[in-house]
Amino acid sequence: xxxxxxxxxxxxxxxxxxxxxxxxxxxxxxxxxxxxxxxxxxxxxxxxxxxxxxxxxxxxxxxxxxxxxxxxxxxxxxxxxxxxxxxxxxxxxxxxxxxxxxxxxxxxxxxxxxxxxxxxxxxxxxxxxxxxxxxxxxxxxxxxxxxxxxxxxxxxxxxxxxxxxxxxxxxxxxxxxxxxxxxxxxxxxxxxxxxxxxxxxxxxxxxxxxxxxxxxxxxxxxxxxxxxxxxxxxxxxxxxxxxxxxxxxxxxxxxxxxxxxxxxxxxxxxxxxxxxxxxxxxxxxxxxxxxxxxxxxxxxxxxxxxxxxxxxxxxxxxxxxxxxxxxxxxxxxxxxxxxxxxxxxxxxxxxxxx
Amino acid sequence: xxxxxxxxxxxxxxxxxxxxxxxxxxxxxxxxxxxxxxxxxxxxxxxxxxxxxxxxxxxxxxxxxxxxxxxxxxxxxxxxxxxxxxxxxxxxxxxxxxxxxxxxxxxxxxxxxxxxxxxxxxxxxxxxxxxxxxxxxxxxxxxxxxxxxxxxxxxxxxxxxxxxxxxxxxxxxxxxxxxxxxxxxxxxxxxxxxxxxxxxxxxxxxxxxxxxxxxxxxxxxxxxxxxxxxxxxxxxxxxxxxxxxxxxxxxxxxxxxxxxxxxxxxxxxxxxxxxxxxxxxxxxxxxxxxxxxxxxxxxxxxxxxxxxxxxxxxxxxxxxxxxxxxxxxxxxxxxxxxxxxxxxxxxxxxxxxxxxxxxxxxxx
Numbered sequence: 020x021x022x023x024x025x026x027x028x029x030x031x032x033x034x035x036x037x038x039x040x041x042x043x044x045x046x047x048x049x050x051x052x053x054x055x056x057x058x059x060x061x062x063x064x065x066x067x068x069x070x071x072x073x074x075x076x077x078x079x080x081x082x083x084x085x086x087x088x089x090x091x092x093x094x095x096x097x098x099x100x101x102x103x104x105x106x107x108x109x110x111x112x113x114x115x116x117x118x119x120x121x122x123x124x125x126x127x128x129x130x131x132x133x134x135x136x137x138x139x140x141x142x143x144x145x146x147x148x149x150x151x152x153x154x155x156x157x158x159x160x161x162x163x164x165x166x167x168x169x170x171x172x173x174x175x176x177x178x179x180x181x182x183x184x185x186x187x188x189x190x191x192x193x194x195x196x197x198x199x200x201x202x203x204x205x206x207x208x209x210x211x212x213x214x215x216x217x218x219x220x221x222x223x224x225x226x227x228x229x230x231x232x233x234x235x236x237x238x239x240x241x242x243x244x245x246x247x248x249x250x251x252x253x254x255x256x257x258x259x260x261x262x263x264x265x266x267x268x269x270x271x272x273x274x275x276x277x278x279x280x281x282x283x284x285x286x287x288x289x290x291x292x293x294x295x296x297x298x299x300x301x302x303x304x305x306x307x308x309x310x311x312x313x314x315x316x317x318x319x320x321x322x323x324x325x326x327x328x329x330x331x332x333x334x335x336x337x338x339x340x341x342x343x344x345x346x347x348x349x350x351x352x353x354x355x356x357x358x359x360x361x362x363x364x365x366x367x368x369x370x371x372x373x
Numbered sequence: 374x375x376x377x378x379x380x381x382x383x384x385x386x387x388x389x390x391x392x393x394x395x396x397x398x399x400x401x402x403x404x405x406x407x408x409x410x411x412x413x414x415x416x417x418x419x420x421x422x423x424x425x426x427x428x429x430x431x432x433x434x435x436x437x438x439x440x441x442x443x444x445x446x447x448x449x450x451x452x453x454x455x456x457x458x459x460x461x462x463x464x465x466x467x468x469x470x471x472x473x474x475x476x477x478x479x480x481x482x483x484x485x486x487x488x489x490x491x492x493x494x495x496x497x498x499x500x501x502x503x504x505x506x507x508x509x510x511x512x513x514x515x516x517x518x519x520x521x522x523x524x525x526x527x528x529x530x531x532x533x534x535x536x537x538x539x540x541x542x543x544x545x546x547x548x549x550x551x552x553x554x555x556x557x558x559x560x561x562x563x564x565x566x567x568x569x570x571x572x573x574x575x576x577x578x579x580x581x582x583x584x585x586x587x588x589x590x591x592x593x594x595x596x597x598x599x600x601x602x603x604x605x606x607x608x609x610x611x612x613x614x615x616x617x618x619x620x621x622x623x624x625x626x627x628x629x630x631x632x633x634x635x636x637x638x639x640x641x642x643x644x645x646x647x648x649x650x651x652x653x654x655x656x657x658x659x660x661x662x663x664x665x666x667x668x669x670x671x672x673x674x675x676x677x678x679x680x681x682x683x684x685x686x687x688x689x690x691x692x693x694x695x696x697x698x699x700x701x702x703x704x705x706x707x708x709x710x711x712x713x714x715x716x717x718x719x720x721x722x723x724x725x726x727x728x729x730x731x732x733x734x735x736x737x
């Protein structure tokens with residue numbers, strides 16, 4: 020069915036709550052209100068106030084109590100209202116959730132998910148446009164996922180909830196309602212996928228295209244990137260809302276007969292190094308596109324990985340196209356900040372003309 | 374309910390036994406058999422002996438920095454009031470009560486010698502690893518209790534923390550969540566009156582710590598934390614109440630640490646020795662001993678025997694801990710996630726290779 024990313028997230032929550040009675044949803048305004056973006060709409064009506072809980076306004080409280088719930092057999096899915104408000108909970112995430120398994124040698128574990136709207140692009144209030152995933156990627160014991168399509172949001176959210184370890188699930192607000200995309204969750208969806216999509220899915224073993232034939236069952240493995248489009252001239256590596264900007268840049272480049280290969284990481288920790296290196300081997304050039312501030316962003320890590328492993332494949336230095344080391348500007352000046360198709364186009368031209 | 378008789382806003386404190394081991398409130402005396410008393414006493418004495426040994430080991434460099442329980446052994450009676458399936462969420466000064474839960478004494482030494490396996494307790498002990506970031510763990514007890522409630526289990530969760538922790542934001546979030554959600558959790562504050570060098574009176578302007586519970590809609594009570602009868606009675610009451618589905622409870626147990634915060638500080642720098650002496654007259658171990666002597670169930674001979682047995686137990690635990698092999702490279706990587714990521718597989722292989730190379734170089 021064709022739905023928005025937001026609808027996909029909502030449907031994934033419905034599906035997993037019906038499948039697994041240990042799944043509970045907690046957060047600010049997630050119940051009656053259905054979340055400020057309506058991601059949890061209807062869940063409380065269906066599953067009750069005991070499993071879909073409007074908590075007091077306290078982020079550490081939400082994540083900290085979710086840790087206890089997870090230790091004691093539940094699968095909490097927390098919502099932090101905006102990524103910019105997650106910091107009061109960072110002590111719980113770094114000092115407890117991500118290390119409980121190590122500290123207790125597996126005796127106690129924290130299978131929990133923290134969902135939160137993420138990133139710039141909807142001209143929101145201050146503190147509502149953060150893309151500081153690096154703070155979390157830097158934390159051992161924590162997985163970080165950022166989908167860029169409705170199907171991936173659905174499939175990755177199921178995988179995140181079923182994961183035996185804590186997963187931070189970052190949802191690009193810019194993409195929430197931007198597109199209606201195919202999500203193969205109807206019973207007949209296996210058949211209705213067009214040939215091109217089915218071929219792609221077969222190639223990519225990480226996508227379990229509704230194999231069971233059961234309506235609603237569709238997962239995408241954590242840790243596997245997606246080839247958005249194949250190309251020979253340069254590898255564009257990105258994640259979150261920037262993937263769509265890369266696609267737009269590819270349209271500009273196509274007019275000049277330049278065909279980049281676009282990789283959507285989907286999971287930023289642990290990331291799919293194999294997919295990156297395989298593509299760079301093919302193209303010999305890499306441009307990394309990151310919405311986050313420049314310094315010590317994930318793009319820096321990817322750039323190192325490429326040079327450490329693929330020096331001989333490279334025909335040009337690896338280039339980063341990023342936002343800047345400034346506070347994300349308020350809406351009037353927001354457009355200066357994140358990479359846009361032209362900045363990406365320019366980056367690709369630079370590595371091609373090296 | 375006892376909390377109705379002892380109003381924290383009026384600084385009323387529950388005490389059943391006075392400092393000399395005499396029962397002053399017979400009406401509030403909990404039901405504990407002579408055997409129970411001897412068991413509680415045994416754990417208190419064991420906790421103290423384990424601590425003193427650890428202090429010596431620390432001075433010899435055989436164990437790292439640790440937080441002695443010395444003076445706060447009254448905590449044992451609190452754990453004694455719990456049931457098998459209940460959960461304990463400790464801070465880092467609870468190794469005496471952990472023994473009651475079935476944590477092997479060896480684990481205490483393992484942890485402070487630097488082995489993660491020190492936190493691996495028998496599954497039915499249901500005690501979480503120590504929590505070092507002050508005030509962050511009461512939330513876990515709230516979550517555990519919340520899960521028990523959702524899963525319709527009858528287990529309660531109890532969390533222990535100090536007076537300093539009550540200044541942390543997460544402590545207040547935990548209290549607030551507990552009040553709103555009415556989960557079966559007990560907050561047990563061991564008010565030992567010093568947060569390293571900061572005395573209780575500049576930690577909070579509240580007259581009692583127990584009164585903070587009032588603001589969150591929980592019953593709160595201040596008790597004499599060195600009186601094992603008050604400790605037992607109140608924990609039992611809180612646990613029974615929580616088990617009946619009546620929600621959370623806050624206990625402020627006033628106690629005192631005789632030693633340093635950890636082996637890394639010198640308390641003579643920040644507090645008066647006279648104060649320590651005053652509290653040593655109120656020692657929880659001594660008080661129980663006096664009581665047992667008064668009622669004729671304890672004598673010098675039994676004491677001597679107990680101390681000898683406890684010493685042996687401590688020596689054995691230290692010995693076992695010291696013989697424990699250092700974690701392997703596999704062990705330090707393999708519990709990061711349920712399944713190792715490709716990155717970790719690569720990093721582990723690298724470290725193993727380097728270790729092998731180092732060994733080969735030494736052999737040459």
